Amino acid sequence: MLEETVSPDASEDETRDVRGLLLRYPGVARARVDRGADGRLRARVQGWDHPEDLSPAGPLSELTEINPHETRFLYDEIFAAESYLQGGITLREDAVVFDVGANIGMFSLFVGARCPSATVFAFEPVPDVFEALSRNVERHGVRARLLPFGLSDREQEITFNFYPGISIMSCRSDYADLDNEVDLIEQYVENARAAGASGREEHLARVQALVAEDFELSERRCALRSLSAVIEETGVPRIDLLKIDVQRAELDVLHGVDERHWPLVQQISMEVHDEKGTPTEGRVAVVRELLTANGFLTTVAEEDLLRGTGRYAVQAVRPEYADDPRPVTAAVGNARPLEARALAAWLAERLPAARLPQEVTVVDELPAAH
Incomplete structure (x- = not known):
């Protein structure tokens, strides 16, 4: 009788497949699957709930990213501070979520982990x-439809400023304000240091170094709808x-909602620019008036790390x-450990x-x- 053997390639495929499945479990950030001396598989998993760990052993270390410093910023904002669940925002079973300005997908991953x-x-x-x-979304098996365009008040193709050094500030070229972005970075670093949180200094030093020289800039032609x-195209019954x-460009997004579609939108969580001495000054009041007229109760706050930056x-x-x-x-606060x-x-x-x-x-x- 021939003894059945498992080839090394087959074994690697098996461990890879199990690891891929583990990454699709809600709340799993990273996973390792190894075969022991007895031939049996053993799995180790790590959750998203270690905000101070920036080491190669930390939860962010295997994300596809543009820059590590902004990945950490996004994690602090979305996972640690639960910023988009403030003001009474909740995610219900079978929610439909529109992630407008998704960047590398940190909020989409958050939704997949929590709902x-x-x-x-x-x-x-x-x-x-x-x-x-x-x-990132494919790796973690988030139930998502990825759309390679932005939202605005109408369909158009325009030029975007893409900043490879800090992609989260990429924007329409006609809305760019580099002086303001420099002020934002400096204020963010000052606020973070004043908060005295541990494990941040190397991260903050890297962020602060961005303003020591001119931002690298590339232009991209981008579609908006x-x-x-x-x-109309997707037929979604609601937007939870x-x-x-x-x-x-947040006001442009809101202006792209026809009157007949406003009742489909149940909750909104957004960043609004209201920067003194710029075209955005007074925007919070404009946005609040628009949302109130469409039947929403609204709250406005400044995040601690962005206090004084004109972001609300x-x-x-x-x-x-x-x-x-x-x-x-x-x-807010109802996350459960793995x-x-x-x-x-x-x-x-x-x-x-x-x-x-x-x-x-x-x-x-x-x-x-290894």
């Missing part, structure tokens, strides 16, 4: 950034959450949304017994693979 039944429509017009978004055109972060967080919720019968899966037993049971529903890891462990640190 896995949600469907995300992620908009990113800059091709260089869209590529990173695509890789109106939100109403997307609603419209998240907007588009570098001074505006959240808007329809009062009647509280009566939606679907259970809330994500709200549980190895639940993860093992989830794997058992998706893999044959012979391919199941013998052991699943949740770890705080996960060294890089």
Whole structure:
């Protein structure tokens, strides 16, 4: 009788497939799958809940990114501070989320981790950034439709300023304000140091170094469409959450909603620029008036790390949304840590017994693979 053997390539394929499946479990940031001396698989997983760990063993170390310093900034804002869930914003079961200004996908990953039944429509017009978004969302199995254009008040193609050194400030060329961006970076660093948070100094030094020389700038031609055109094309029955972060173009996005489509939008969480001495001065009041006229209750706040920068967080919720019968899966402070037993049971529903890891462990640190 011939003894059945497993080739090294087959073994590598198996561990890779199990690892890929683990990354699709809500809340898993990284995973390792190894085969022990007994031939059985063992899995280690790391969650998104280690905000101070910037080492190669940390949760951000395997993301496709443009720059590490802005990846950390996005993580602080979205995962650690839960900035887009402030002001009473929630994610309900089977939510439809529009992520406008998705960048590398940090908010889309957050939605996938906290509300896995949600469907995300992620908009990113800059091709260089869209590529990173695509890789991150695919890697983590987020239920998402990726759209390689931005939103505005009408369909058009325009020039964007793409800043490779800090892509989150990329914007329409006609809305660019480099002096303001320099002021923002300096104020952000000052606020972060004043807060005294540990583990940030190297990160802050790298961010501060951006203003020591001219920003590198490349131009990209990018497509824009109106939100109403997307609603018509996709046929979405509602938008549970419209998240907007588009570098001074936020009012254009709102102006792209036709009157007949406003009732479909249930919640909005957005960054609004209201910078003294610029064309955006007074915009918070304009946005608040528009949202109030369309039936929303609104709140306005300044995030601690962006205080004094002219960036405001505006959240808007329809009062009647509280009566939606679907259970809330994500709200401020209700995140749950990963549980190895639940993860093992989830794997058992998706893999044959012979391919199941013998052991699943949740770890705080996960060294890089060799």
